[in-house]
Amino acid sequence: MKTISTKCTTLFFLLLTYSIAKAQISGNQVYGNSGSNDNASHTNKTTVINNNVLSVSVSILMNAKADxxxxxxxxxxxxxxxxxxxxxxxxxxxxxxxxxxxxxxxxxxxxxxxxxxxxxxxxxxxxxxxxxxxxxxxxxxxxxxxxxxxxxxxxxxxxxxxxxxxxxxxxxxxNDDTDSIHTQLFEQALAMAEVKKDRYLKSFRKKIVGTPDANEAFEVYVPKNQYKTYQAYESSEIQTHNNNRNTNYLKKLARKNKSFYYDGVSSAGFDKVINANQTEVGIQYTLTLTVSYKIDTSI
Missing domain, CATH: 3.30.70.2970 (Protein of unknown function (DUF541), domain 2)
Structure with a gap:
């Protein structure tokens, strides 16, 4: 019984510690509007669709300092x-x-x-x-x-x-040369797509026929569109009693400070993040490359 009690107590403190850690990490930004999903995480998958086509997707995020x-x-x-x-x-x-x-x-x-x-x-x-x-x-x-x-x-x-x-x-x-950044991200994404494709073919003993099809999406995110705001405060209300319904009173509201913070594109879900630890606010670039290969069905 003591062992079970000890385990339960340990589990309780672990859960409590995890809950406190989450609260510390979230900060006062939790008071902001969380309905926006502009910076949603990217999800990348390697799948084979019904018509025997292997589709490989790669997403890269780059954090770049401004020139x-x-x-x-x-x-x-x-x-x-x-x-x-x-x-x-x-x-x-x-x-x-x-x-x-x-x-x-x-x-x-x-x-x-x-x-x-x-x-x-x-x-x-x-x-x-x-x-x-x-x-x-x-x-x-x-x-x-x-x-x-x-x-x-x-x-x-x-x-x-x-x-x-x-x-x-x-x-x-x-930035002075966005084209070179685009080229750099494309070449890295293409190389990573090749690795994903080869790993799949080796694992399932498949072969490719013909030439692949590809499409890409290159996006640029500048700071002016990445700032959010919140107000962190708790307030009370004034309630009048029924017998004082006709009493006039003036309610003066205190000034609440409004905070702004930079909320760039989240790095979660990307296959690769370049300059992940950059603290200086700059320009963010994302490139998503999808390559589709036809699988040899005669094997």
């Missing part, structure tokens, strides 16, 4: 006239770009994109009458900067704030 970044900053300026408005915004832009040059960013690595020029209106109030009047103009422009150094991004943001440029519109990631 460069394109940052877009937005700013606006208001003034009584178009000329004054344009002068003021250009002064801010020129001062900012002069500081950016100290980071080694060349003139041809920046571009000013004119966005809009609009009239600005306000109201004058005389007694009970409010009249809309033309107050001036507003000009909006974007500054687009290219850099190869990821550490420049934060420096650029800090320099921009000195000129009251606070709108970081977006940051694009890019």
């Amino acid at each position: 460069g970044f394109v940052m877009t900053l937005g700013l606006n300026e208001e003034a009584e006239t178009v000329k004054l408005c344009n002068t003021k915004i250009n002064t801010r832009i020129e001062g900012f770009l002069a500081k950016v040059k100290t980071l080694g960013i060349k003139k041809d690595e920046s571009y000013i994109d004119f966005i809009s020029q609009t009239k600005v209106y306000d109201f004058t109030v005389d007694g009970s009458t409010a009249q809309q009047i033309e107050k001036g103009f507003e000009i909006k422009k974007n500054i687009i900067i290219t850099t190869e150094n990821i550490t420049d991004l934060e420096k650029i943001i800090t320099l921009a704030s000195e000129f009251e440029i606070h709108d970081i519109i977006k940051v694009e990631y890019f």
Whole structure:
């Protein structure tokens, strides 16, 4: 009886430890929306279908660091006239770009994109009458900067704030030669498909006739589409008693912080993952190759 009791106690603690470990690994992201299945695991199979065709599938995931970044900053300026408005915004832009040059960013690595020029209106109030009047103009422009150094991004943001440029519109990631990455993944997938095919033929003593058919899917995943959000908090409710139904009260909600995190394509289910331990957010590439071989049925 003691032995059975000891085993049950041990099993209980093992299950409890496993449960705690799972909770630690999942983190606060469990508060997010888990309904999305964008980054579902890949499942690869080697099968023979009914018409005597061997179909071999190989999937590869590559995590690649970006070769460069394109940052877009937005700013606006208001003034009584178009000329004054344009002068003021250009002064801010020129001062900012002069500081950016100290980071080694060349003139041809920046571009000013004119966005809009609009009239600005306000109201004058005389007694009970409010009249809309033309107050001036507003000009909006974007500054687009290219850099190869990821550490420049934060420096650029800090320099921009000195000129009251606070709108970081977006940051694009890019690789210089996507074609070579595609070729690399294809060649590796083809070699792995050959290994799978040969293993099957050897195991079941089959032979191939004719030439194979193949199709592939090459996908590129950039960071801007891979971020998710969640809010981790527990809240209570206010309940009024029936005898206080007519009592007016004000409920002020506390501000809840919203968290964002990078959730790239999961490595689960791939035949091979290149740069699996890369911590720097970059660009992900996937290639799935399916090769179909006709089996000799005369044997």
